[in-house]
Amino acid sequence: MVTSIDRTELQRLIDKENAQVIDVLPEREYTESHIPGAISIPLRRLNAETVSVLGRDKPVVVY
Amino acid sequence: MLGLADWRAGGLPTQGTAPLVQRVSDATRPDVPTCDVDELLGEARRRTYDAGWDECIVIDCDGIVVGRLRNQAWEADDAGSVEEVMESGPTTVRPDGLLQRLVDRMSKRDTKLVVVTTPQGNLIGVVVREEADRLLTGEPAEQIWRDCEGCPGQWVPKT
Numbered sequence: 001m002v003t004s005i006d007r008t009e010l011q012r013l014i015d016k017e018n019a020q021v022i023d024v025l026p027e028r029e030y031t032e033s034h035i036p037g038a039i040s041i042p043l044r045r046l047n048a049e050t051v052s053v054l055g056r057d058k059p060v061v062v063y
Numbered sequence: 064m065l066g067l068a069d070w071r072a073g074g075l076p077t078q079g080t081a082p083l084v085q086r087v088s089d090a091t092r093p094d095v096p097t098c099d100v101d102e103l104l105g106e107a108r109r110r111t112y113d114a115g116w117d118e119c120i121v122i123d124c125d126g127i128v129v130g131r132l133r134n135q136a137w138e139a140d141d142a143g144s145v146e147e148v149m150e151s152g153p154t155t156v157r158p159d160g161l162l163q164r165l166v167d168r169m170s171k172r173d174t175k176l177v178v179v180t181t182p183q184g185n186l187i188g189v190v191v192r193e194e195a196d197r198l199l200t201g202e203p204a205e206q207i208w209r210d211c212e213g214c215p216g217q218w219v220p221k222t
Contacts, residue, residue, distance in 0.1 A: 007069055011218055025067070033079035035070055063066050 010035075010061055019059040035063070068159055069181075075218055087165055088158035089204070090195040091179045093188040093213045097122050098132060098145045105141025116143060120178055120186055121149045127184040128155060155180040158187055166195045 005013070010055035020060065021038040023030045030040040041050050052062055071077060071088040098107040098119040111132070121130035130149030139148045155178045156165060169177060169192045177191040179187045197207050204216025211217065 007075070008213070009068075011075075022065075030080060032081040033067065033077045035067065036076060036078045061071075 005061070013061060017059050019061050020054050022054075022060060022062045024062055031052050038063075067141055071158060075215075076157040085162040085199060086158065087123060087156055087160045087162050087179055087190060088187075089215055089216070090162055090190050090198050091158055091188040091193070092191070092208060092211055094211050095186075095189045097186065098149075099123075100129060100144065100149070101143045103141065104132075104137075104139055104143045104145055107145050108137050108141070117177060119145075120153075120185050120189070126186055128153065128180050128186050131178070141160075143195060152155055153178055155184070156190070157182065162190075162195055163199060165190065166199060206211055 003004075009055075010019070010021075014021065021035055023034045023038045023040050024043040024046060025034075026042055027040055030038075030042075034040070067077070068088075071086060094114075096111045096114045096116050096119045098111070098121045100121055100123065107119055111117065117137075118130055118131065118133040121132060123129050130146070130151045131153045132145060132149050136148040136150070157178055158181075165177065168174075170191075175192055177190050177192075179190060181187060194207050198204060198215075204214075208214035208216055209219075
């Protein structure tokens, strides 16, 4: 289920629920600046294989 | 979440190779009091002063900034509405602008505080010139905004 969240909720998910944060922007932009702890999976590379690294027991946040 | 710009707009830290240029978002505090256009002025004044501020940002039901209450506006009749005395359509800036450039403009015009919004006009917070000056001179954010939840420097990512 996809839900939009705000900044405060994201901080809570990171702090309290070890949320996995995914940056879908192009790699160059990820390299320049990203949310601490976010992993890079550019949108054009988002598929079943690339997301298999994600744990199923923790929230996933995409930006 | 609106994205990385929104994250930065909250003064939250980022990682990466981009040069450390201070942005407006680095000095934006989100805890400024807000008022409704239909609110009674007396109530708005009480809440604003109780929160330790002398200015209130007027927003509509969508969080869009529509005015400011400050200075002589507070001297109007308590029973009047915020809308009657507010300054409509205040100047706003974006969170991704350069902080030094903003402070230079504020100094030139002797502006104490400026409102920060998204491009759509949603309130993000305000920049107080005195605080931004301190940040630009190298004082740590967590020292400038000690007792301010959501302010720059108040959240540190887990490592």
